[in-house]
Amino acid sequence: MSADTFKAWRVTGIKGWDDLVLKERTSPKLGQNDVLVKWRYVSLNYRDLIIPMGQYPFPITPDVVAGSDAAGEVVSCGNKVTLFKPGDRVISISALSYQTSPFKPHMIPTILGSAVDGPLQEYSTMDESTLVEMPQSLDFQQASTLTTAASTAWNAFFALGGKQLQPGDWVLIQGTGGVSLFGLQFAKAVGAKVIATSSSETKCQLLREQGADHVINYKECPTWGEEAKKISGEGVQHVLEIGGAGTLGQSLEAIAPSGVISLVGFASGFANAPSIMDILLRTCIVRGTMVGSKEEIVEMNDFIDAKGIKPSVDPTVFELKDLKDAYEYMWAGKHFGKVTVRVS
Known part of the structure; x- marks a missing residue:
């Protein structure tokens, strides 16, 4: 499997987790301002579980790639990319147009994993503006937990x-x-x-x-x-x-x-x-209270590094092919901390 063809979990319907289907896909063409990211870990949120169950209150694009929170490594960059270079460690932001606060309704159609393709796939092609450098003190698994859960708590307390x-x-x-x-x-x-x-x-x-x-x-x-x-x-x-x-x-x-x-x-x-x-x-x-903006995530990551904060991660780690098992584990409330999925 390569960055040209790879596996992705798609939401093919809203009748239950059977509508999550692991499919092969072809990578979109790399634009001038795009970066190709190889995802290492994805962490799950409650919203991920309820989207294929038809309980999510926002619109869902048919056949969307699931997930929203991930950490990975930049593989290649378009010729006009200035923020990143190959080898940089990055995390996703939740709504691609949510660059600064406050969150506004017109940003809903840019939310990962419901409106646009999320990171429950081996690779993503993303505009450089939609990524943030990982905290230097965290590994990929720890950093994958930050996009939604951590930035929501940050927004609640400091925004x-x-x-x-x-x-x-x-x-x-x-x-x-x-x-x-x-x-x-x-x-x-x-x-x-x-x-x-x-x-x-x-x-x-x-x-x-x-x-x-x-x-x-x-x-x-x-x-x-x-x-x-x-x-x-x-x-x-x-x-x-x-x-x-x-x-x-x-x-x-x-x-x-x-x-x-x-x-x-x-x-x-x-x-x-x-x-x-x-x-x-x-x-x-x-x-x-919504998730944090890109600007807030950058501030939060600096705080995490400065304070030496280590995310609480559940010890059970799932492989990408076993995503439904991860959903069931989290739905049953067996976890303490974030549930993570190893992508690569």
Whole structure:
């Protein structure tokens, strides 16, 4: 197999994971501003799992190559490329036109793995503007986890003018997914205090080992938002809200006046969300939070190098041909940290 013909996982329908099909493809022609990247690792996100299930809220291009987060090596460059050279280690950005914040709706048709081809393939031809140099301190597997999960946590904490995470702030994170674990690491790196939640005692212990100051088992304490408020005093300054409608009520119980709830995910669906009055009475900010822009990812990568942050990666690694096994493993919640797929 070469860069001329290679394997790619395509989303051929939206009826389930059987609609993920490993196909052979031919590399697009290298344009003057393009680079050919050989992907080494891809990491998975919740969105990757639900796209072929028909549950993703944004448009999906038929037969699109799956995935969004990857790290790899530049193989060759078009004759007008100035940002990279062969051998450079790079990561993808999520929406190709999302160069600077804020995210805008017209950028949706440039999102990898849904609107345009993602990196669950051996090679990609990409415009040089859509790649970022890896942090120097990370390897390919670690760096593959940054595009979505890490940059979303970064955006939540550092992209809202006047409300950036500060030393001494209290942070509430939910669960042990990628965004939450990066949020935990970023918060501790700036001197904030972290309250984490999980339903598994094993994962609760892992959260403590990762540096969480307090851990709440939400199965044993269904009013975990009230408990977080007791722990923090007047409430937490930041919440990484992963669950959506099903958990937002408890996040509102936990938030301090003028605190920020960064609405990141919707794992619990959209029904039975708290009312506008519930938000109004807390005098807080509930903010829709997307992934980070290219500009923010560059800033985040510098921070990762400076602070010596190492992404939390699940020890089970999957090969490209076993992608569906990786999807099933992640869907079953067997992972702690990011699930990665070795491409080459």
